[in-house]
Amino acid sequence: MKDTYILGIESSCDETAVAVVKNGREILSNVINTQIPIHTVYGGVVPEIASRNHIDNISKVTKEAINKANIEFSDIDAIACTYGPGLVGALLVGLSYGKALSYAINKPLVGVNHIEGHIAANYITYSKLEPQFLCIMMSGGNTQIVNVKDYTNFKVLGRTRDDAIGEAFDKVARVIGLGYPGGPKIDQMAQSGISNIELPKTHIDGLDFSFSGIKTAIINIHHRNPDVNKNNLCASFEKEITEMLLDKVEKAIEETNSKKIVLAGGVSANTYIRKEFEKLKEKGIEVYMPDLSLCTDNAAMIASAGYYNYISGKISNLSLNAIPNLKLD
Ligand code: KG4
Numbered sequence: 001m002k003d004t005y006i007l008g009i010e011s012s013c014d015e016t017a018v019a020v021v022k023n024g025r026e027i028l029s030n031v032i033n034t035q036i037p038i039h040t041v042y043g044g045v046v047p048e049i050a051s052r053n054h055i056d057n058i059s060k061v062t063k064e065a066i067n068k069a070n071i072e073f074s075d076i077d078a079i080a081c082t083y084g085p086g087l088v089g090a091l092l093v094g095l096s097y098g099k100a101l102s103y104a105i106n107k108p109l110v111g112v113n114h115i116e117g118h119i120a121a122n123y124i125t126y127s128k129l130e131p132q133f134l135c136i137m138m139s140g141g142n143t144q145i146v147n148v149k150d151y152t153n154f155k156v157l158g159r160t161r162d163d164a165i166g167e168a169f170d171k172v173a174r175v176i177g178l179g180y181p182g183g184p185k186i187d188q189m190a191q192s193g194i195s196n197i198e199l200p201k202t203h204i205d206g207l208d209f210s211f212s213g214i215k216t217a218i219i220n221i222h223h224r225n226p227d228v229n230k231n232n233l234c235a236s237f238e239k240e241i242t243e244m245l246l247d248k249v250e251k252a253i254e255e256t257n258s259k260k261i262v263l264a265g266g267v268s269a270n271t272y273i274r275k276e277f278e279k280l281k282e283k284g285i286e287v288y289m290p291d292l293s294l295c296t297d298n299a300a301m302i303a304s305a306g307y308y309n310y311i312s313g314k315i316s317n318l319s320l321n322a323i324p325n326l327k328l329d
Contacts, residue, residue, distance in 0.1 A: 004077045006310065007065070007101075008303025009058075011094030012086025012114045013140065014038075014045045016057040017299035020069035020076070024120075024307030025127050029068035030293075030300040033057045040180050044170065051089035058097045065299070073105045078315075080306020083111040084326025085141060091322035099318050110306040111316040114297075115142055115328050116154070118264040120304035121294035129288055134258050136245060138273075139265030140166035140181075143209050145252050146328060148262070151308035154328045157252055158207025165241065166267050168211035172237060175219045176230055186234045187270050193231030195239035197221065203244055207251055214240055238272045246276065253285070260286040269295035 003022055010017040014035040020028040035053050039045045066073060081098030084091060095111075102109040119135050134157075135146045143160040163171070166183055173182020178189065202213030218237050221228055249261060263277060269292050280287050294301060309315075 004307060004311070005069075005071060005075050006110075006303040006307045007062075007076045007079045008112075008299035008301070008306055009062070009079065009081040009094045009098045010114070010117070010297055010299040010302045011054045011058065011090050012082045012084070013090060013297060014050050015297040016054045016061050016094070017297060017302075018058075018062045018065035019299035019303050020065055020071060021124070021300050021303035021307065024304050025123055027124060027300045028071065029065045030298055031061050031065045031068065032298055033061050036181060043174050043180050045087070047087045047089055050087060051093055054090055054093035058093060062097070062101070076105070076107055078108045078110050078306060078310045080110045080112050080303050080309070082114045082117065082302050083316075083320055084113065084323035086114055086322075086324060088322050088324040091324065095320065095322050099320065103318060108310070108315045109318060109320065110309045110314065111320045112302045112305045112309065113326055113328055114302070115144065115146075116152075116305040117301040119146070119148060119262065120308070121264060121290040121298070121301040122262050122288050123304050124294060124300055125291045126288055129262070132258060133260035133262045133288070134249070134252050134256060135262045135264050136249060136268075137264045138165045138245075138267035140164060140170065142265070143211070144328070145207055145248055147252075147256055147258070152312050152314060156327075156329050157255065158209060158248060160209040160211060161204070162210055162212040163215060165209070165211055166265070168215040168241070169267065172215055172218050176222045176233065178230075183267060183270065186237065187272070189231050190234035190238045190272060193229065193233070193235035195235040196232055197228070197236035199236055199240045203247060207248055207255070209244065209248065211241070211244075214244075235272075238270065242273050242276045245273065246280075249280070259284065261288070263287075263289040266296040
């Protein structure tokens with residue numbers, strides 16, 4: 001069978017990323033230009049600055065991805081482009097570039113939901129992984145528990161009612177003085193701490209999540225006592241958050257009878273969360289988590305998701321617009 005080459009384009013937040021992926025699973029190139037150092041100064045992503053930097057970067061990142069993959073534009077079968085969810089100005093840069101490229105080289109455009117991309121990062125990590133499975137999608141902008149029925153068929157079982165999990169990590173980190181992005185910093189601090197700080201139980205019923213209560217509790221503890229041990233505070237925060245995640249997973253397993261759990265999104269890089277989810281294997285549950293290099297935003301995952309849309313005939317037309325709050329189902 002002929003190989004299929006997908007060019008993936010990702011610009012939904014502060015990473016300008018372009019990748020070439022073969023047959024949905026094999027990375028030929030995965031170029032990421034991150035703007036983290038630019039936004040760190042402001043303590044978070046500034047949307048207009050993100051868009052302007054995407055414009056500066058998109059062309060050179062694309063050329064680099066093509067060169068590293070050692071292919072020509074003419075070898076590409078389709079262009080997969082994130083069109084939501086995300087920052088609208090940032091999305092428009094990658095999407096407009098993808099549309100122009102699609103027109104110029106006469107190859108189909110495939111619009112990809114960014115969350116679908118995060119899920120697909122696991123298809124690259126595990127060459128034999130196939131749906132159906134339950135996915136805990138945890139990123140800076142989204143937190144959902146999804147029944148992945150097939151490569152392009154999703155049912156969201158629960159979602160956050162307030163902050164996304166990564167947002168809670170980032171906000172806690174900012175207030176306790178760790179800077180942006182906070183997730184990796186909390187991860188590091190927690191590794192030298194013990195989870196000995198008692199926190200209120202802010203779990204909610206059902207399969208929806210809520211992270212604002214625990215975030216506020218941590219911030220209040222810090223404000224009341226700025227000398228509180230930050231390593232222990234981070235460890236206690238991670239422990240509580242992980243308990244919430246595991247509680248939802250157990251409920252989703254009960255509801256769906258599915259014993260295959262897949263992690264996705266930037267927060268799935270967290271050392272403690274990964275370690276605790278690994279333990280589910282002892283209960284006979286299959287557990288998958290993306291390679292660390294594929295947890296946070298990248299275009300290889302977009303190309304992989306694009307591949308499955310492409311082979312199932314889900315081609316977009318050139319009037320495709322950016323949808324900042326695009327849903328998965
Ligand atoms: O998936 P992602 O790159 O962007 C979105 O699509 O939103 O996720 C970024 C989020 C940020 O909130 C960042 O702090 C968090 O992932 N993150 C982590 C870790 N690495 C990244 N959170 C906890 N522990 C980590 N090691």
